Amino acid sequence: MAAMLRVFSVAYWAFIGITCVVFFAGAVVVWLVTLPFDRRRTVLHLYSSAWASFYVYVNPLWRLEVTGRNRIPWRGPAVLVANHASLIDILVLFALFRPFKWVSKQEIFRVPLIGWNMRLNDYVPLVRGRAESVRRMMAHCDRLLEAGSPVMLFPEGRRTSDGELQPFKDGAFELAVRHQVPVIPIAVHGTRRALPRHGLVLRDRVDVHVEVLPPIEPHDDAATVKELARTSIAGALAAP
Template identity: 70%
Template sequence: MLRLLSFLYWTVIVVTCPFFFAGALLIWVVTAPFDRRKVVLHLYSSAWAVCYVRMNPLWRLRTTGRQLLPWRGAAVLVANHASLIDILVLFDLFRPYKWVSKSEIFKVPVIGWNMRLNGYVPLVRGRGELVRRMMARCGELLEQGSPVLLFPEGSRSADGTLQAFKNGAFDLAVRHGVPVFPIAVHGTGRALPKHGLVLREQVTARVEVLAPLSPSDYPDVNALRDAARQRIETALEKGS
């Protein structure tokens, strides 16, 4: 039964994506002259993504702490990463941030086109010059007042266990003097683990925005990184 439901779910996504993208393209054309940060387009993309979560009969979605996130002003958002659907549920933040995502996703037809249209940032792992270019682009976005969202674990956790955090996101926050918002994503690893596309069980996924961290309160990047990871880990333990 779950295999059939999974097949139908992914089929609906494949069939409907081109129509949603047509709407995104129209919004981009209409708003480009006055919306340089592409806020309207991102909010449309958020509604598009959340639609796919809400229509799944196995999933419920709840977001808490959204009011902590500013509508204006730069910030670094960091979240744990256990499932492909983390991307969908994090769009429920409905705030105008920019994704930092692995470059392979930008090559996916329709989805990748929309990511480029939104001005999201591709990440090529392990290639020094391209990583530096990505960091520079994130810095430009922060200077323009756009928050950026990264997965500091670097990749999805195979078993849902919180992995070690890399320094990149926190180095950005320190360099540009912007707050870090830790975000705990609950339940997605049980719904759709890292390997495979078969939906596993009925879950209530929860996106929990935690209190921000100020870089000035920590002696260095490592301390800021560890504090953010500790907050997310504590939230996940309480929510399990």
């Protein structure tokens, strides 16, 4: 079984690499056609969501369920925060099919095709640990929220190494308080079992669940909002 999974994993990642060429060509067309009238690039983001979700739904080892999607607004700003356990968290969160902007580490923006598409979408790059990059990220998110776009962040900052929910950083919650917009916690279940932090060999069949939790209305204290969001996600992850 282990050998079969290694072979399947190689074939799966090769399939992604090859088909990304076609999907990126489509993204360029969508960007060019919608650029004059879609300032928030909502159509391109939804195209990108379909692109990412395709790789989830064609994988016979993964079964994905999304609940609570209607808690994410189609229009209006919000701050979305999710736990981060695996590389495929990004794929399954795209399956929300709601217009939001990613905050992602800058290295991803340098990846051919995928990173280029992220730039077309006006997603937000971040170099972890660099104060100037954090300031630019926050200013970029300020502009997006003012324009009415939700932003999506992993408040842990990086993928968990042991499966436990890590402490949350402040940035997402400072944005929510400054703009007085809701924080929407999202619990992602099962992705670490599908693909652990280290390595690209897929595991056996896994059920993945993206659970959108009730929004947290903005308070005057970012620390309070952060604690409420973390408690919400931790409770959902601990539930049977």
